Amino acid sequence: MRLSVFGLGYVGCVSAACFAKEGHDVIGVDVNPQKVGIINAGTSPNVESGIGELLRKPLVLGIGAAVLFSVVGIVALISFWPSSKVDTTPEANNVPVAPKRDMALIKGGSFNIGSNNATGALKVHLVSVVSFYLDKKEVTNAEYAAFVKATGHPVPTLDPSDEAAKGGYWKPWNGTDAPAGWERFPVCNVSVKDAEDFAEWLSKRDGVRYRLPSEEEWEYAARNGSTASLFPWGNSWAEGRANLNGRSGPRDVGSFPEGATQTGLLDMVGNVWEFTSTQVSSEDLKIIPQELRDPNSHIMRGGSFAEKINDGFINSADRASFDNTRNKFPAVGFRLARDGQ
Secondary structure (H helix, E strand, O other): OOHHHHHHHHHHHHHHHHHHHOOOOOOOOOOOHHHHOOOOOOOOHHHHHHHHHHHHHHHHHHHHHHHHHHHHHHHHHHHHOOOOOOOOOOOOOOOOOOOOOOEEEEOOEEEEEOOOOOOOOOOOEEEEEOOEEEEOOOOEHHHHHHHHHHHOOOOOOOOOOOHHHOOOOOOOOEOOEOOOOOOOOEOOOOOHHHHHHHHHHHHHHHOOOOEOOOHHHHHHHHOOHHHOOOEOOEOOOOOOOOOOOOOOOOOOOOOOHHHOOOOOOOOOOOOOEEEEEEEOOHHHHHHOOHHHOOOOOEEEEOOOOOOEEOEEEOOOOOEEEOOOOOOOOOOEEOOOEEEOO
């Protein structure tokens, strides 16, 4: 639209020249032709007057027409200029929006998954992982409480039939709230189905599709991608870098910053075991006791506060599973992933 002002002025000048060429007079303009300043010595007064007439008509008319058409252009510009502001948000321009959660981008690559000595570990083999985002911290009680209040979903509860869970740190929730002081504990005593329901609700709320990470994604992130370190911080156990090794219960998420991965992921070892979206394989089922075999059960990774190093937990390649999708335990939680852009 801005170009129209200059365009109309140009049209005015061209029109004026054509108008003058056709011999039209300029009305109400008194110009002394002698002031034009191009009279040659020896030129007769008649010739001098004729030159002045030829010059003054296109000049004056061109100026007047240029002004007229410029004014028209400005009026048109104001009339047709959009009244609403241009939407420059990333969404309006199809630019990928950064995750609303505190997530780390895990760039894709290949690595040797598994271990030759970790508990239940996969046999070492090369796998490739595409880029994805992963929560820097485990989902907390406070986050889960928001889900419970918004949907009426049942709160985490202790499985009364699980004798192994009794006598531990667990306290029941106060209505739809976790016990005071536990707000930033990782949410526990939830099943895979509960975790999937939470991810579905959060996806609708945020307009972003969240999900559980696959087993391959989880190990790739915990072992620093292609580096494939045995622990998030390196290749050997270091006390004080994780809530693990026979401790009494979970801690606030992110309480061990020294144990972070290179991408800033926290508690990838210890605190609580974490669900993945990967179901047990036929090879897994062969080593699971007959009475506990369920092809729908999911792999868990990372270990918990209760495991002892080298006695129940070896390194980041360790694996475990529940016998069905609705089992829950006070040392098992989860974190969320989402596809990369």
